[in-house]
Amino acid sequence: MEQREPELPLAPAADGAVEGRQASRGRNRSSLTRFLLLPALVFLAIFFAYPMIDIVMRSFAGPGGFTLAHYGQVIEHPVYLRVFQITFEIAFTVTLLTLLLGYPLAYVLAGAGKLAAGAIMACVLLSFFTNILVRTYAWMIILGPEGVINQLLRYEGLGSVKLLYNRYGVLIGMTYALLPYMVLTLYSVMSGIDRRFLQAARNLGASDWRAFWHVFLPLSLPGVVGGSLLVFILSVGYFITPRLLGGARDQMIAMVIEQHVELGVNWGFASALAIILLVLTTAGFMLYDRLVGLKSLFESKA
Amino acid sequence: MPVEIGYVAGGAWKRRALYAAAVLVLVFLLLPIVIIILLSFSSGRYLQFPPPGFSLQWYERFFRDPQWMTSLWLSARVSAMCTALSVVLGVLASIVLVRERFPGKTAVYVLILSPLIVPGIIIAIAVFFLFSRLHMMGSPVAMALGQAVLTLPLVVVIVSATLQGFDQRLEQAAIILGASPTRAFFHVTLPIISPGVISSALFAFLASFDELLVPLLLADPTTMTLPVRIWTSVTMQIDPTIIAVSSVLVAVALTVLVSAGALRRSRT
């Protein structure tokens, strides 16, 4: 596993007809290079692909061989349909909230000078890269019955509010956790919008509001669609934040899956739920790929 | 005439409202982190706000507690193994993915990158099923392997981007001057792409160090990584020591970000 390939230079002045990435000494060296991919493929086959197939198998496995009973259970019990309903409700609300908060911030970020933009970006990235468990724990400290907010309210003699272990907690925590994804996606689109379009619109007689509405907003729409889709998909599979901040009535799919695995009662049912979640997520990302292109997603991660 | 900043156009009050909104959102983004750091230095006996005074009591508790220390050490070991594995596999794979053309390349890309898309809980139970079959529950090696599924795509994304920007003529020059392809890689290519490789290692380490779900399902009571112990502690009873642990984790994230930023600057 040592051979590596030089590549033909494709500088503009080089011969235009020359094309391709060819091996130095014919196919021998080239095929040797490809072996470098092998360790990663073997690793993923054992520790990712096989276990994923295993989940599929388990979801169809019953005491007497093949069965659809696990999937049937999801439909039969209103409890589980309710879980899906809650999951989508939360995901939808969180998407809306992140968009509402993220759009103005991304707009200012995209138009800010170098220094201000750097500072805003640093804040967004710090939040993005801080442990999600830590960030959620912080909200427990802030929102709890003895938390920061209630201590302050009591200090002012204003009584107390219940913000933890219910839907409010889940929405605040998840909006907080997913906001950086929205801001970064919006920013990547907005930073590519030529500001002269807006000046042109103003010059052509549009008011500032109309210039925004007719020019900037439509141009930023790919970011809105991409960011919303991304946040929605991630919300649907969320676990840590709703588990810590939510109450009994805020059970989401991932939490149910984890419970069934943790308690060891019904791995087949957990697998079926996992497959449904996987199908939903995959469908979401395929839509994302259609509308925005998955490539942009991976590039922004780098 | 007020100076227009960027394309935030319009009347003064509109602009002010917009900036106010942006500042509020920023405060929202930073508030929890600031509160964690503030309270971690509190001298109060519970998490009073505002903190009554300054003290390092929670850090002392954290660093004196053998259980927390065991978890910290385990997390470091697991993350180091995971980072090493994913960087080696990821760099090798990136070389092929960036430079070679072969049938099924898209499929390989999809396979390698899909752990970024599959919900964390699904990967966690997949890995859990596998290692329960292999009777490796509680094994740090199992945790590292499972987390590497998540960090490998991060490494591939970052290193591929770096390799894409690498001028292949440099490697050709090394070869025509007498270096074998292997030596050319180690003498020329690797030193030049090393900032990208190092920053991929940093992010892989951070992701692995922060990962909860995979080790949560694999852990037994003697092998709890830091996030797993935080989780247990948070779900059982709230131990204020967590606040010190949390600040330490914020510091880790900050360190990774600052070093990655410095690397990026050194490249240009």
Next chain:
Amino acid sequence: MAGPRGEGVARRGAPVRLQGLKKAYGETVAVRDVTLSVAAGEFITLLGPSGSGKTTTLMMIAGFVPESAGEIYIDERPIGRVPPERRELGMVFQSYALFPHMTVAENIAFPLRMRGWPRGEIRQKVAAALEMVKLPGYEERAPRQLSGGQQQRVALARAIVFEPRVLLMDEPLGSLDKKLREHMQAEIKRIQRQLDMTVIYVTHDQDEALTMSDRIAVMHQGRIQQVGSPTALYDEPINAFVADFIGESNFVGGTVISVDADGTAEVRHASGRVFRAAWHGSVQPGMSVVASIRPERLTLAAQGAADSPCNLWRGRISEIIFIGDATKYKIALEDLILTVKTQDRDLGAGARVGDEVGVRWSPAHTTLLHHAPDP
């Protein structure tokens, strides 16, 4: 393979031979059937526009592009199975490809280190190579601290420090300005003579090719169109592509009327005008041919004076272009425009656009091109 390390050991460049070299990428053929013999110590240039296959040919010699067919011989040994790192070729790349993470000295020492030379000797050799390219004392600089011309010198030093018998150069002067380029051309020639290397040089710049080369191979559409000395290519281009690519030319088509024993042929242009041209090889009456006449071989004839061996046509001046060291006149004849270039400024002193003038040229300077379908 490293060769004698001692100073002053006479060692000539190696001959290089390309035999039926071909390169296809799927449907597209980049190089078709290139055969070329390069003598030991010769400076040969592959000249052609982009897409002509010259760089691909060079990359096949270097070993970075596997040939689809054909064989390459260096010193009469086939090297098809030799990997690039063992071909013992020096190479200067288009953008120099200096290793950015190494100092100048480390860059130049690289090929010696790869060959396992002892440290002391490496230091000496590096210093000598820097001396050779006139950059002594630059050892510890980083490549990015150097100017383009200096980088070019370091790249050259690195390519020659291990005394390769063949040096490949891929558009090495492409990114330098004109003055510096001319200076470096002379430097490269000096070093080549001093080390007596075989040089295979790729460029799209005909002036560069004409000044530097012993011979030039003009490439077009993956084929070598013509190989020859700069003067031969200029004076006797084999087809319209070569004539046009190497310098400017007037092309006049026509039909051969008669072929005379004195080595000239009489050709009639479509307009009915007749001219005489030197001919070689198989020219027969009735053939349609294209004649190439260099603008500087045409002169303006103020009045009639037709001395018999010369062609003389009459037309009107349609344009006068002053280009510094010379003046160009465009002479319109009914259905064709001839370009006349002269350095004699007095000659056309009184000439004005619209004047009727004679255009005169010698049959000896009129090359009949094979009427190839090539553009």
